[in-house]
Amino acid sequence: MMAALDTAVAVGVVGAGAMGGGIAQVAAAAGHPVVLFDAREGAAEQAVTKLRGVFATLAAKGRMSAEAAEAAGSRLSAAATLAALAPAGLVVEAVVEDLAVKQGLFRDLEALVADGAILATNTSSLSVTAIGAALARPGRLAGLHFFNPAPLMPLVEVVSGLGTDAAVAETLFDTAKAWGKTPVHAASTPGFIVNRVARPYYAEAIRLLEEGAADSATIDALFREAGGFRMGPFELMDMIGHDVNFAVTRSVWSAFFHDPRFTPSLTQQELVAAGFLGRKSGRGFYDYREGAARPAARTADGPAPARITLHGTCAMAASLAARLDAQGVAFARADADDGRVATVDGVAVFVTDGRTAAERAVALGTPAVAVVDTAFDPATAGRLAFATAHSCPAGGGEAVAGLLAAAGIAPTPVADSPGLVVMRTVAMLANEAADAVHRGVCAASSADTAMRLGTNYPRGPLAWADALGVATVAEVLGNLAAFYGEDRYRLSPFLRLRAITGRGCHD
Template sequence: MAALATTIRVAVIGAGAMGSGIAHVAARAGHVVYLYDMNADAVARGKAGIEKDLRFLVGKGKLAEADCMDTLERVRATSRIEDLADAGLLVEAIVENLEIKQQLFAQLEVMTAPEAILATNTSSLSITAMASTLKRPQRLAGLHFFNPAPRMALVEIVSGLATDPAVATTLYDTAKAWGKVPVRASSTPGFIVNRVARPYYAEALRILAERAATPATLDAILRESCNFPMGPFELMDLIGHDVNYAVTRSVFEAYFGDKRFTPSLIQQELVLAGRLGRKSGQGFYDYREGADRPQPVVEAACEGADEAVACGELGIAVPLLARLEQAGVKLKRTEGPGELRIGNARLALSDGRTATRRAAEEGTPNLVLFDLARDYASTPRLALSRADQCGDGAWNTVVGTLQRAGLAISRLDDVAGLLALRTVCMLANEAADGVAQGIASAHDIDTAMRYGTNYPEGPLAWADRLGPGFVVRVLGHLREHYGEERYRVSPLLQRHAQAGKPLF
């Protein structure tokens, strides 16, 4: 199958931000587009929004004036559903209500040609259920854009049980022709992105519930150490806690109460209080006029050591050694378990155990653990935790030595797996389960997370850099610590770890 020819007319039902954005994309690609809404004022606002976006591109020199005018000419605003009858692709972008969507598609099926493709932009509702009331359920598929549709590259092509593979292929090729990055998914709760992304919020919320650090500090760690575009708390504030909490609850309920998707009581309290984030003026942060933005907490300057001992291989943290040497710290290299000896302290990458437990088990009280960073050679920030047995002098020496290498040190209370490490491992675990359960291929899952959430790296590729065996060990320690199914290891991840094979 090939992409829909530009002679095929496209109808978009729903003229809100998402619907008008999809209409913008299709019209830019050369299709005549019907932008429909029952509310004539909504249609007018939707087309005005398209014109505003196009004019912005013209002003930036990214679109010629003639192309702007041609695109606007192809957008046909209407509040008469009968005008959509000759469309070959009809995309709904209306309220997230299964019954209302089913009623709409039943109406569209009757008035359009048998070969017309029906598509839904739903982010979480079942494609199978949506198509179940149709006479031609094979003609319906998911075409899930991300907001704002003109700028976000990813489109999830979602097949229900009855979806004709040829229809899914046509939508895939069409999305690609429209300049998007399409991925294929099966109709399961959350599809790819809204399912795999749950740990990004959940682990940060749990660490906050354990009072290990402030939201601003946790956001800064994931943003600066791992290059995520936004920290989880500022991202939830942007999305809206009503929306984010509803998606988490929807996925949790759809998976019959799977503990991995348990909603947060902290977020529930924010929703109940009406603190929905940016749109209400308050969330984790205060956006009201004159409010101060809290800053991440960093350790005060300490005196570091002039020399240290690198005992064994540090794995992904090897660049940290060169960074210390460049800062004037003299390094001696010996055999050992993969750690740094600084004064009378041990510094090691977390393995999912708390520092306190690990210090007790290994008989070394002055233990400090450091968190994951995407690139230890360039990260401006590093999170540390200390064992309860660790003395202040040992801690201060470690902090000061790392500060000499230009690192801002943020301390977390002694939580298992710290923040970045457990978050990345849980994202990889969820992604691996998605592959194992046939939701999507490893390639499509990593592509979806890079382009749908702007993650710096796909979670499966990241797990391969860490080593599947190490990820399994971290998750196993988290499960031991909490005693919960939430941290159970994906069978596929376990299998790859045992075989010594990469996931991606």
């Protein structure tokens, strides 16, 4: 049975920047002696002084005792040379994302540390297999990918390259857990779990913007108020920095041999070329300069409908019924054999299945059709996207807006786009997570854990697919693929098989 490294084992950290310093803080707080080295003169000493101040501040705020803070600070030391890390039983590097630099560093470390010492890379984008290939004993190296800021973010991806010994990965997993983190195992593939699975969150939003479906403020509001995400994709990209986000997307796309699922955006490329990098430069998708006004999300007005009929028992229909009841709004009940959730002033309303409202109208042979988006929790969603077919009679959009407003939901009109906003993005996130599982990158539970803790998603993508119904997600993706004619929306075999057999992603 594997076990975490004993706290008597010294931990070496190479790189005294924000990430390296954060890792050193975590290890010292967990009880390990920590030796910090940086090639920049004086950087390690400055980092140790800063970290001791951090511990003192935590004690002052009551987040740790004064004794614990003093002890953690005393366990930190700065190394003047790399050779000072020789006694370490674990060395974690957090240096520049350059393969040659990391390979050279680990070759030097291998010659210094004991045979039983473990070497770990905090790389977020490079192949752990390629880094380990520079070693005489690649089995002793694995990825130990923390997320920034390391002391606060709970997730750690423990990444195994082709040469990584299973015992080394298990020891790192148990050690990260002993340090108070939530580790997940991942294989060394581009983006590991989080940076791979998260790509559609940005890509689908940018595509919707490029196609004129809605503006960035409206799309962001829909992700927050309907999807339950803490930040919308545009404000998140602005916070990360477009240079960083675009570089990660390009890296994953290139590493997957230009798979269209990861194709970078020309819009984001233009932002980078202009120097509009987001918050740090003052401009991105939003303007952060002094005096700039933040645009508001679009919200429609609609009069109270003259007649509302609800159909079926799906989550959306049930939630609309409960919310209308709570608002004292009268409605009728009836059955419909075409899957609609409501009929409002003659307009048939469907939850999107990946088809546009226009496609639904043609299939039904009636012009009065609208589609609404999905939501993390329809019972509490504060906003919902909807679109009407171009053939919908005048007043149809107002009728749907009136229905949503009557239920206490901010009605948000978007252009008639396949899958609307939240549904198409959740389907793509689930598809990417499913493909990672299908290709042996991680377990289904690890994919969900990684996305909840590494990106603060309200629900793991595969758990979300189970909540919507795997067959529904497969149908949405199939309709997106048919509409666009692109391999970008191809269905993962993992989801396809479960849709056929009626199994959930976690079965």
